[in-house]
Amino acid sequence: MDNGFKAPADTKANRDAARLLLTRDGVEPERAKAVASWALNDEFWRTNIRSFSKFREKFETLEAQMQRPQRGSGPMTFDEQRNRANNDLFMEIAESAAGGEVWSVDSWNRQIAQ
Template structure:
C-alpha cells in the first residue's frame, strides 16, 4: 500500500497568500470591501488632479469665467498687438493669431499674468519691450504663453540691461573709438 500524501496546505487557512503576505479571514472580506493597498502612483496623481479641478469650481457649482473678449484698447490686447507686430517684423509669414478669438486667447495669458502671477502692467510692459527688442529673445518669444513662461528671466535681464546698450557691437565700437581717441590724440 502506498503512503497517503497530505494535501497541500490551504492558502486561506495559513493566513498567508502564495507570496507570503498576510491574508485577512474570509468572514471579514465578505463584510467589508477589500481596499487595494498597492495603489499605483498614477491613480494617486489622478486623485490629486481631480481634487485640484474641484477646487477651481466656483461656489455656485460652475467654473469661474473670466473676460473672454478684450477690447482693442485694453492693456492685454495692446500687448498682444505689440507681440504680433514683433513676430511679423522678424518673419512676415509667422504664424500669429489672425482672428479676434485667437487674439483673445493670447490676451488671456496676459490677463493671467496680472491676476494669477500678481504682476503689474508696468512690469509686464518692461519685460515685453525687452523681449521684442533683444536680438536673442525676439526670436524665441513667439506667443504670450511663452512670454508668460519666461517672464522672470526676461524681467531680470531687462533690469540688468536697463540704461545700458544691449548690443555688444555698439559697446565694442564705443571702446574702440575711445581707444582710438586716446592713441591718436
C-alpha cells in the same frame, strides 16, 4: 511695434496667458509692458517669444535679463560677451604665467623650449 514679425494671433490661449500674468502672477500692466518692450528689442528674445503663453512662461527670466547691468555703451551679443570673457581669462593666465608680462611670440618660444 514693427519688429518684422506678424502680430500674435488673438487666441483664447494668448488671452488666458495675458489674464493669468496680470491676475494670478500679480504682474502690473506697466511692468509687463516694459518687459515686453525690452524683449521685442532684444536680439535673442524677439525671435524666441512668439506667443503670450511663452512670454508668461519666460517672464521672470526676461525681467531678470532686462535688469542686468550692461557693460559698454550698448547691449552686447552673446558672442561678444563670450569673446570678452575669453579674452579677459586669457590675459589673466598670460600675466600670471609670464610673471606679469603678457605673452609674446618670444615668451611663448621660451616656454616651449623649457
